[in-house]
Amino acid sequence: MPVKNRFAELLPEITAWRRDFHENPELLFDTHRTAGIVAEKLRDFGCDEVTEGIGRTGVVGVIRGKAQGSGKVIGLRADMDALPIFEATGAEHASKTPGKMHACGHDGHTAMLLGAAKYLAETRNFDGTVVVIFQPAEEGGGGGKVMCDEGLMERWGIQEVYGMHNMPGLPLGSFAIREGAFFAATDTFRIEVEGLGGHAAKPHETIDTTVVAAQIVTALQTVASRNHDPVKNLVVSVTSFRTESEAFNVIPQHVELKGTVRTMDAETRAMAEKRITALCTGVAEAFGAVARVEYIKGYPVMVNSPEQTEFAARVATKIAGDCAPAPLVMGGEDFAFMLEERPGAYILVGNGDTAMVHHPKYDFDDNAIPAGCSWWAEIVEQRMPA
Numbered sequence: 001m002p003v004k005n006r007f008a009e010l011l012p013e014i015t016a017w018r019r020d021f022h023e024n025p026e027l028l029f030d031t032h033r034t035a036g037i038v039a040e041k042l043r044d045f046g047c048d049e050v051t052e053g054i055g056r057t058g059v060v061g062v063i064r065g066k067a068q069g070s071g072k073v074i075g076l077r078a079d080m081d082a083l084p085i086f087e088a089t090g091a092e093h094a095s096k097t098p099g100k101m102h103a104c105g106h107d108g109h110t111a112m113l114l115g116a117a118k119y120l121a122e123t124r125n126f127d128g129t130v131v132v133i134f135q136p137a138e139e140g141g142g143g144g145k146v147m148c149d150e151g152l153m154e155r156w157g158i159q160e161v162y163g164m165h166n167m168p169g170l171p172l173g174s175f176a177i178r179e180g181a182f183f184a185a186t187d188t189f190r191i192e193v194e195g196l197g198g199h200a201a202k203p204h205e206t207i208d209t210t211v212v213a214a215q216i217v218t219a220l221q222t223v224a225s226r227n228h229d230p231v232k233n234l235v236v237s238v239t240s241f242r243t244e245s246e247a248f249n250v251i252p253q254h255v256e257l258k259g260t261v262r263t264m265d266a267e268t269r270a271m272a273e274k275r276i277t278a279l280c281t282g283v284a285e286a287f288g289a290v291a292r293v294e295y296i297k298g299y300p301v302m303v304n305s306p307e308q309t310e311f312a313a314r315v316a317t318k319i320a321g322d323c324a325p326a327p328l329v330m331g332g333e334d335f336a337f338m339l340e341e342r343p344g345a346y347i348l349v350g351n352g353d354t355a356m357v358h359h360p361k362y363d364f365d366d367n368a369i370p371a372g373c374s375w376w377a378e379i380v381e382q383r384m385p386a
């Protein structure tokens, strides 16, 4: 089964939507224009219910199949937000707002899920209910979590959820997926080290906070290298070291360290938090200083459920002839929050040989639309056959 003919017909229309979104990028939760267009189109398609303002600017649409006997409800999710990047594609449809850009292809994701919604509302060739979910603030802000916190899954009775992201470097319109842990948990930390400031020529009358903080940076390298099973994945990076004085002759009272932790399982994540806290406070105490650690939990590990992953791969194989095994990604993805609440799967669709996502020359390739839309439609028609 190749791509659905209907999506070949709809390609010019869906491409026009995608390029309009691309020209008008919006950041985080400020996706007012995009969400407004999404809601208007869902109503035009004849969706049975359209709700705006879930997760601030999220939109939810409901499409009921021609049969309802199965009682099944499937959620399909796309993201709508752009990035604070100056676009350098030179494309005719380039961003009209300097400093904002659809550099992660969420314009394509939104357009593809709209295309699938149009088809599903036309045909309704399934037994059950589809809930299409358009979320803001995937690129930081956790819009998916805010939607879940507002009762997305319970309110619409969603039983399983599916997500899709384009991927440069993967052949255009092909698919790749991975069962289990797929995208990393992305935590951050801020460490405030306080010693005793003073004159740099009288170090014996101070507790040198810079020396203490430097020992902490070195000690933190042992979390990944000494506390952790080397066959598993863990990144601990200190990314900022800031003293409160620029002077040559002052020992500062405070130093602030910042960094990020990337993990692939809950056990490693908990271990990293515990060891970072213990090392910071212990090292500081040994020097007579104090370290205050703020460990900020970001997106959790995104875990694909076995049954839904196998099913998603089977659908992708029918469309594209194959579904490749995807590697682990140490980046984060806030679809993880939805997969924490319901079983489901997240798949990658190839964007071909383009610049990487988040690069100023990246652009979503519209020729991936028929494959992406077909995957959405087939997920529904095969999971809930009429």
Ligand SMILES: [Zn+2]
Residues within 6 Å of the ligand: 103, 104, 139, 357, 358
């Ligand atoms: Zn991104």
Ligand SMILES: [Zn+2]
Residues within 6 Å of the ligand: 104, 105, 106, 138, 165
């Ligand atoms: Zn993205």
